[in-house]
Amino acid sequence: MTKTKIVATIGPASFDESTIIKMADKGLSTIRINTAHIDPGYITDVSKMVYKINSEHNRKLGIMVDLKGPELRTGKFPGGTLNIDTGKTYTISDIDSVKSDISINYKISSYLDKDTVIAINDGRVRFNVVSLENGIIKAKSMDNGVIHDRSRVNIPGKYIELGVLTDRDKLFIEEGLKNNVNFYALSFVQSRENVYELQDYIFDKKGQGDIISKIETKSGYDSIESIVKVSDFIMVARGDLGVELPLKEVAMAQKRIINISHKYAVPTIVATQMLESMVNSDSPTRAEVSDVTNAILDDTDALMLSEETAMGKYPVEAVTYLYEISKYVESQFMSFPEPENFMVDPIAFSVAKGVKIMSSTIDVNSIIALTISGHTAKIISAIRPVNDIYAVVQSEWLARSLNLMKGVIPVVLPREYAQSENIYEIISKISPLANLKPGEKTIVVSGSPSFYLGGTNNIRVLSIGTFMGRGYPAGRSITGKIDIDRSGQGNIIILDRYDSSIDFSKYDAAIIKSDVTNRIIDTFIQAGKTLVYNTEFVSEIKTGSTISIDADTGIITCI
Numbered sequence: 001m002t003k004t005k006i007v008a009t010i011g012p013a014s015f016d017e018s019t020i021i022k023m024a025d026k027g028l029s030t031i032r033i034n035t036a037h038i039d040p041g042y043i044t045d046v047s048k049m050v051y052k053i054n055s056e057h058n059r060k061l062g063i064m065v066d067l068k069g070p071e072l073r074t075g076k077f078p079g080g081t082l083n084i085d086t087g088k089t090y091t092i093s094d095i096d097s098v099k100s101d102i103s104i105n106y107k108i109s110s111y112l113d114k115d116t117v118i119a120i121n122d123g124r125v126r127f128n129v130v131s132l133e134n135g136i137i138k139a140k141s142m143d144n145g146v147i148h149d150r151s152r153v154n155i156p157g158k159y160i161e162l163g164v165l166t167d168r169d170k171l172f173i174e175e176g177l178k179n180n181v182n183f184y185a186l187s188f189v190q191s192r193e194n195v196y197e198l199q200d201y202i203f204d205k206k207g208q209g210d211i212i213s214k215i216e217t218k219s220g221y222d223s224i225e226s227i228v229k230v231s232d233f234i235m236v237a238r239g240d241l242g243v244e245l246p247l248k249e250v251a252m253a254q255k256r257i258i259n260i261s262h263k264y265a266v267p268t269i270v271a272t273q274m275l276e277s278m279v280n281s282d283s284p285t286r287a288e289v290s291d292v293t294n295a296i297l298d299d300t301d302a303l304m305l306s307e308e309t310a311m312g313k314y315p316v317e318a319v320t321y322l323y324e325i326s327k328y329v330e331s332q333f334m335s336f337p338e339p340e341n342f343m344v345d346p347i348a349f350s351v352a353k354g355v356k357i358m359s360s361t362i363d364v365n366s367i368i369a370l371t372i373s374g375h376t377a378k379i380i381s382a383i384r385p386v387n388d389i390y391a392v393v394q395s396e397w398l399a400r401s402l403n404l405m406k407g408v409i410p411v412v413l414p415r416e417y418a419q420s421e422n423i424y425e426i427i428s429k430i431s432p433l434a435n436l437k438p439g440e441k442t443i444v445v446s447g448s449p450s451f452y453l454g455g456t457n458n459i460r461v462l463s464i465g466t467f468m469g470r471g472y473p474a475g476r477s478i479t480g481k482i483d484i485d486r487s488g489q490g491n492i493i494i495l496d497r498y499d500s501s502i503d504f505s506k507y508d509a510a511i512i513k514s515d516v517t518n519r520i521i522d523t524f525i526q527a528g529k530t531l532v533y534n535t536e537f538v539s540e541i542k543t544g545s546t547i548s549i550d551a552d553t554g555i556i557t558c559i
Contacts, residue, residue: 001027001409002027002323002326002327002330003326003330003388003406003407004296004300004301004302004326004329004330004406005027005029005030005301005302005303005403005404005405006023006026006027006028006029006030006302006303006304006305006319006322006323006326007028007029007030007031007032007064007269007271007302007303007304007305007404008028008030008031008032008304008305008308008309008315008318008319009031009032009033009034009066009304009305009306009307009308009309009310010032010033010046010309010310011034011037011307011309011310011311012310012311013309013311013312013315014309014310014315015046015049017049017052017053019315019316020049020050020061021053021057022316023309023315023316023319024053024059024061026316026319026320026322026323027319027322027323027326028061028319029060029061029062029302029403029404030061030062030063030182030183030302030403030404031046031050031061031062031063031064032064032185032304032306033046033063033064033065033066034066034306034310035065035066035067035068035169035172036066036068038172040171040172040175041175043063043065043172043175043176043179043181044175044178044179046063047063047179047180047181050063054396054400060396060399060400060402060403060410060412061400061403062181062182062400062401062404063176063179063181063182063183063400064181064182064183064184064185064212065172065173065176065181065183065184065185066185066187066214067169067172067173067184067185067186067187067198068166068168068169068187069162069164069165069166069169069186069187069188070106070162070163070164070166070188071152071153071162071188072104072105072106072108072152072153072154072155072160072162073104073105073150073152073153074102074103074104074105074120074147074149074150074151074153075102075103075104075105075149075150076149076150077147077148077149080148080149081146081147081148081149082101082102082146082147083146084125084141084143084144084145084146084147085141085144086141086142086143086144087140087141088140088141089130089138089139089140089141090102090127090138090139090140090141091136091137091138092104092118092127092136092137092138092139093135093136093137094106094107094108094109094137095107095135098134098135098136100136100137102120102147104153106160106162108137108153108155108160109132109135109137111155111158111159111160112132112137112155112158113129114129114130114131114132115128115129116128116129116155116158117129117142117155117156117157118137118139118153118154118155119154119155119156119243120147120151120152120153120154121146121147121148121152122152122239122240123154123242124143124145125141125142125143125145125146125147126141126142126143127139127140127141127142128140128142152240154240154243154244156218156244158218158219159190159219162188164186164194164197164198165197165198165201170201173198173201173202173205174205176209177202177205177209181209182209182210182397182400182401183209183210183211183212183233183401183404184198184210184211184212185212185214185235186198186211186212186213186214187214187216187237188214188216188217188220188240189213189214189215189216189220189227190219190220190223191220191223191226191227192223192226192227192229192230194213194227195211195213195227195230195231196230198211199211199230210232210233210401211231211232211233212231212232212233212234212235212269213227213228213231213233213234213235214235214237214271215227215234215236215237215241215257216237216238216239216240216241216244217240217241217244218244218245221241221244221245221253221257224256224257224260224261225260228260228261228263228264228266229264229266231266232266232267233266233268233269233301233404234257234261234266234267234268234269235268235269235270235271235304236253236254236257236258236268236269236270236271236300237271237272238250238254238270238271238273239271239272239273241253251294254270254295255298258270258298258300259298259299262299262339262382263339263340264339265339265378265379265382267301267378267381267382267404267405267406268299268300268301268302269300269301269303269404270295270300270302270303270304271303271304271306272304272306273288273291273306274288274291274292274295274303274304274305274308275288275292275305275308275321275322276288276307276308278308278313278314278317278318278321279307279308279311279312279313280312280313281314282313282317283317283321284318284321289321289325292321292325292326293325293329296325296326296329296330297329297333299336299337299384300406301381301404301405301406302404302406303322303326305319305322334386336384337384338353338356338382338383338384339382339383345375345379347457348375348379348457349379351445351457351458352376352380352382352383352445353383354459355367355380355383355385355443355445355459356380356383356384356385358443358459358461359385359386359387359443360385360386362441362443362461362552363441363477363552364387364441364442364443364461365387365436365437365440365441365442366387366388366390366434366436366440366442366443367380367385367387367389367390367442367443367444367445368389368390368392368427368430368434368442368443368444368445369389369390369392369445369446370426370444370445371391371392371393371446372393372394373398374391374398374401374402376391376446377389377391377393377402377405377408377410378402378405380445381405381406381407381408384406384407385407387407387443388407388409389407389408389409390409390410390411390434390436391408391409391410391411392411392413392426392430393410393412393413394412394413394414394415395412398410399411399412409434411430411433411434412433413426413429413430413433423444423446423460423462424462424466424467427442427444427462427464428465428466431464436464437464438464438465438479438548438557438559439463439464439465439477439479439548439557439559440463440464441461441462441463441464441550441553442462442463442464443459443460443461443462444459444460444461444462445458445459446458446460461550461552461553462553462555463548463550463553463555463557464548464557465547465548465557465558465559466539466557466558467538467555467556467557468537468538468539468541468547468556468557468558469535469536469537469538469539469541469555469556470536470553470554470555470556471511471512471513471532471533471534471535471536471554471556472532472533472534472535472554473530473531473532473549473550473551473552473553473554474521474524474525474530474531474532474533474551475509475524475528475529475530475531475551476528476530476551477548477549477550477551477552478492478508478509478530478548478549478551479546479547479548479549479559480492480508480509480546480547481544481545481546482494482541482542482543482544482545482546482547483507483543484541484542484543485543486502487543488506489543489544490543490544491507491509492507492508492509492510492511492549493507493509493510493511494510494511494512495510495511495512495513496512496513496514497512497513497514498512498514498516498520498533504524504527504529505527507529508529508530509529509531509549510524510529510530510531510532511532511533511535511549511556512533512534512535513534513535513536513537514533514534515533515534516531516533521533530549530551532549532556535554535556537556539558541558545558546558546559547559
C-alpha cells in the first residue's frame with residue numbers, strides 16, 4: 001500500500017460491499033459520509049456495512065461524518081432561479097418581512113461595509129455592496145449568471161458568527177457516537193473556539209472521535225496556527241476556500257496550511273476536485289494528475305474524493321488512480337521534512353527522531369510502534385521515516401483512526417498478548433498479522449519496561465523470529481540452516497571454539513561461542529563470509545534448524 005492515505009465519499013455510486021472492497025484493495029483508508037445529503041439512519045447503515053467488511057476481509061476502514069454546519073444561503077425565487085446581469089444593482093435583504101430581489105437566511109448586514117463583496121452560487125456570481133439602509137443591502141453585480149433557490153453565499157474576508165453546530169449536526173453526531181465512528185469533520189472552522197465547541201459536545205456525550213477542522217473560510221485561514229494546535233486533523237477544503245480567497249492564492253494557501261499543520265505534527269487531508277473529471281470520465285485529466293502529485297509533494301497525509309466516488313460513474317477507478325499516482329510519486333520522492341517541534345511530548349518526539357535516523361542508517365524493513373493511545377504512531381508518522389510503520393494497538397476503533405495517518409499500518413493485538421514483557425513474544429504474535437517475514441529486521445518503539453503501561457521511551461532493533469542468542473558480528477546478514485555435528489546438512493556451523501582444521505569454505509557463516517583473534521575476523525570478512533563470536537544462546541539449536549543472523553546487532557533468531 002502507499003503511504004499517502006485515501007478518503008472516499010460514499011453515495012449512490014459506491015453504497016455496496018463489492019465496490020467498497022474493491023476500493024479498499026486499492027488503498028482506501030476511510031469512508032466519508034456527507035451529512036448534507038442524508039437522512040437519519042444512514043450513518044448506521046454505512047457503519048454496519050463497513051464494519052462487516054472490516055471483520056470479514058481484515059480491513060481497518062474508518063468512517064468520517066462530515067457535518068454540514070450552519071450555512072449562509074439565499075431564499076427561493078419565483079420559478080426557482082434569478083438571472084443576474086453584470087453592472088445591474090440588486091436589493092438584498094436579511095429580514096424576512098422586507099421585500100427584495102434576493103433574500104438571505106442570516107442577518108449579515110451588521111458585518112458588511114460599502115464595497116464588501118458578496119459571492120453567491122460557489123462564487124460564480126459576485127456583488128459589490130453599494131449601500132446599506134433600512135434592512136436593504138444594495139449591491140452591484142460583478143458577473144453575469146444565474147442564482148438558484150438556496151444558493152450558497154460567501155462573504156470573503158469577513159468573520160460571520162454563525163455558530164458551529166446546528167440541531168441537524170447534533171442529530172448526526174449522536175448517531176455517529178452510537179456507531180463508534182472515528183472522525184467528525186467540522187465545516188467552516190473560523191477559530192479554535194469552534195473546535196472546542198465540538199470537542200465539548202462529544203465529551204459531554206461521553207463519546208470519542210477525532211476532529212477534522214475544515215479550513216474553507218478566510219477567517220479560518222487567517223487563524224490557521226491556533227486552529228491547528230487544537231485539532232486532530234486539518235482538511236484543506238479547497239471548494240469554499242477558493243471562493244473566500246482569490247483563485248490565484250489557493251495553491252499557495254494549500255502549501256501554507258499543510259506546512260503549518262506539519263509543524264505541529266497534525267495530519268492533513270487535501271480535498272475538493274482532486275479528480276472531478278472522473279465523475280463522468282474513466283480517466284483523469286493531466287492537470288488533475290499534476291494537482292494530486294503536487295498535494296503529495298506538499299506532504300499531505302491523505303487525499304479525498306467527493307463526487308467522484310459518491311455519484312460518479314467510476315468510483316473504483318478514481319481510487320485506483322489516486323493509488324497509482326501516489327505509488328509512483330512516493331517511489332520518486334520520499335525525503336519529507338519533520339516537524340520543528342512537538343511541544344506536548346518532547347521525549348516521545350526525540351525518540352521518534354532517533355527512529356528516523358536509525359531507519360535511514362540501518363538496513364531495516366519496518367518500524368513497529370507498540371502504542372496504547374496511538375500517540376507514538378502519530379509522532380513517528382509525522383517524522384516521515386522511509387519505512388512503513390506498523391502501529392500495534394489493542395482496539396479496532398484506534399486501528400481505524402490510525403489508518404488515516406501517513407505511512408501507518410494498524411495491527412490489533414489482544415490485550416492479553418500486549419501485556420507481555422517479552423518483546424519477542426509480542427513480535428511473534430503480530431508477525432503474521434502484519435505480514436512480517438522471518439529474518440527481516442525491524443525497529444521497535446515502545447514504553448518501558450512494559451508495552452501496556454505506555455510512555456514512549458524505548459527503541460530496539462530486532463530481527464523477526466524466535467530469539468535464540470546474540471554475539472559480536474562481522475560480515476553480512478544471512479539466513480541459513482544450522483550444522484552442529486559437521487554432517488554437511490547446513491550452511492552455518494556452530495562451534496564452541498575456533499578450529500583451524502575445519503574447512504570453512506564449505507560454510508557461509510560460522511557462530512563461535514568463544515572469543516577469536518582479529519586475524520580470524522579478517523579472514524572471514526575477506527572471504528565474504530559471516531562470523532559471530534563470543535556468542536551466548538538462550539535456547540538449544542538443533543542441526544537442520546533455519547536461523548537468521550543480523551550483521552548489525554549480532555542477534556540470532558530461529559525461523
